[in-house]
Amino acid sequence: MSENKRVEKIAGVKGMNDILPADAPLWELFENTVQSVLKSYGYQQIRTPIVEPTALFARGLGEVTDIVEKEMYSFVDSMNGDQLTLRPESTAGVVRAALEHNLTYDGPKRLWYAGPMFRHERPQRGRYRQFHQVGAEALGFTGPDIDAELIMLCQRLWDDLGLRDVRLELNSIGNADERNRHRADLVAYFERHKDVLDTDAQRRLYSNPLRILDTKNPTMQEMVNGAPKLLDYLGEESRAHFEGVQKILRHNNIPFSINPRLVRGMDYYNRTVFEWVTDQLGSQGTVCGGGRYDPLIEMFGGKPTPACGFAMGVERLLELMKANGDHFAPNQCDVYIVHQGNEAQMHAFVIAERLRDAGLDVVLHCAAAGGGGSFKSQMKRADGSGASFAVILGEDEVAKGVATVKAMRSADTENNQHSVAFDTVVDYIVDQITCGDDCDHPEHHH
Ligand code: ATP
Numbered sequence: 001m002s003e004n005k006r007v008e009k010i011a012g013v014k015g016m017n018d019i020l021p022a023d024a025p026l027w028e029l030f031e032n033t034v035q036s037v038l039k040s041y042g043y044q045q046i047r048t049p050i051v052e053p054t055a056l057f058a059r060g061l062g063e064v065t066d067i068v069e070k071e072m073y074s075f076v077d078s079m080n081g082d083q084l085t086l087r088p089e090s091t092a093g094v095v096r097a098a099l100e101h102n103l104t105y106d107g108p109k110r111l112w113y114a115g116p117m118f119r120h121e122r123p124q125r126g127r128y129r130q131f132h133q134v135g136a137e138a139l140g141f142t143g144p145d146i147d148a149e150l151i152m153l154c155q156r157l158w159d160d161l162g163l164r165d166v167r168l169e170l171n172s173i174g175n176a177d178e179r180n181r182h183r184a185d186l187v188a189y190f191e192r193h194k195d196v197l198d199t200d201a202q203r204r205l206y207s208n209p210l211r212i213l214d215t216k217n218p219t220m221q222e223m224v225n226g227a228p229k230l231l232d233y234l235g236e237e238s239r240a241h242f243e244g245v246q247k248i249l250r251h252n253n254i255p256f257s258i259n260p261r262l263v264r265g266m267d268y269y270n271r272t273v274f275e276w277v278t279d280q281l282g283s284q285g286t287v288c289g290g291g292r293y294d295p296l297i298e299m300f301g302g303k304p305t306p307a308c309g310f311a312m313g314v315e316r317l318l319e320l321m322k323a324n325g326d327h328f329a330p331n332q333c334d335v336y337i338v339h340q341g342n343e344a345q346m347h348a349f350v351i352a353e354r355l356r357d358a359g360l361d362v363v364l365h366c367a368a369a370g371g372g373g374s375f376k377s378q379m380k381r382a383d384g385s386g387a388s389f390a391v392i393l394g395e396d397e398v399a400k401g402v403a404t405v406k407a408m409r410s411a412d413t414e415n416n417q418h419s420v421a422f423d424t425v426v427d428y429i430v431d432q433i434t435c436g437d438d439c440d441h442p443e444h445h446h
């Protein structure tokens with residue numbers, strides 16, 4: 001590259017974020033906690049492709065949904081003309097895979113997934129074009145027990161993550177017959193208030209009137225509040241199912257409030273719907289949504305199979321974790337190795353490997369642009385790494401067959417450096433970490 005000609009940088013895609021090392025510990029903490037909670041309820045992971053046939057979402061989500069109408073990244077495969085879409089959600093893909101591999105042949109299945117989703121939305125706080133979801137899908141279960149279990153699993157996750165002020169809103173949207181009877185009355189009601197309907201609502205008046213209840217338009221709120229409530233149209237069975245969910249939640253001290261206007265964006269839901277919401281994230285306050293989708297599997301050509309699930313927005317939950325404070329930033333390593341000279345470097349490699357054999361995380365200083373670095377600049381790196389110990393190897397040390405081990409976090413700054421023979425460096429450090437007074441590795445304490 002010529003000296004005076006700078007190459008123009010290419011920026012990432014708008015609304016699609018890089019997750020940088022500074023945030024990695026938070027992501028790891030979240031992912032590990034999620035995994036262990038899901039495992040503790042017997043859910044098994046499934047990984048499906050990010051790209052699916054467009055028809056899968058058109059059929060699964062319904063043509064008149066925000067996602068299918070305007071949020072999908074769809075494209076034609078230039079090799080064969082196939083219509084493809086970057087998944088905007090994962091339920092459709094999981095159900096497709098379950099049918100394709102006949103996963104429920106021997107009974108119901110508890111599944112979970114995690115990964116990036118893609119929606120062409122206006123990027124803003126808590127709303128991105130590539131974002132991440134963790135979700136669970138319980139396939140083949142009929143009763144209210146699994147609905148309650150999924151909700152309790154979420155509650156346990158919030159507790160384990162230290163999240164406060166996430167509240168549960170619950171509703172039942174009944175079955176298709178009940179919704180149809182309600183719908184007829186609802187359309188008639190909206191027709192009587194046509195002057196208040198915005199353009200979105202007018203467009204949905206006959207195609208998806210239930211969604212009008214979900215409006216965020218303040219000028220429509222009062223009218224919408226007076227609309228016929230679906231809960232009043234539930235038949236015996238739907239009501240019993242809804243009661244069943246509530247009974248289990250009450251028995252397990254899971255607080256909830258019933259929100260009769262809660263509906264989900266996707267067409268395939270029935271009976272139980274729920275959302276976990278917080279006031280701490282501004283207008284993007286829904287961190288998790290879910291419910292029952294008994295009709296979906298049959299819509300995909302499978303035999304009737306009841307199912308229930310949820311999806312949570314990882315970015316929103318991470319923001320909540322940050323807002324809820326005290327999350328430690330784990331250190332990059334336990335030991336940082338500082339060295340100078342060719343011979344010292346050879347010893348440094350050997351000691352680093354032995355320390356790793358002993359289970360420690362070790363960063364060995366390596367040459368960067370501008371050379372290996374003075375002792376002083378290397379020690380600065382050691383300090384920045386958060387390591388508990390620095391192992392220092394210079395010509396003096398090599399000549400004596402020792403390493404200088406410095407306790408980086410010791411309060412006793414007079415007496416925090418010791419010469420230790422090469423062969424005993426590992427034992428010395430392991431011993432210090434296990435038994436040292438100022439040990440900050442709780443996992444190393446007996
Ligand atoms: P919203 O009403 O906020 O658009 P939604 O109903 O479209 O949400 P779902 O499809 O139910 O959302 O997805 C489940 C969760 O995924 C949401 O509750 C939210 O936490 C998260 N989520 C959805 N869309 C986005 C996005 N564009 N960016 C970040 N998180 C999102």
Ligand code: MG
Nearest residue numbers: 066067119265
């Ligand atoms: Mg949306």
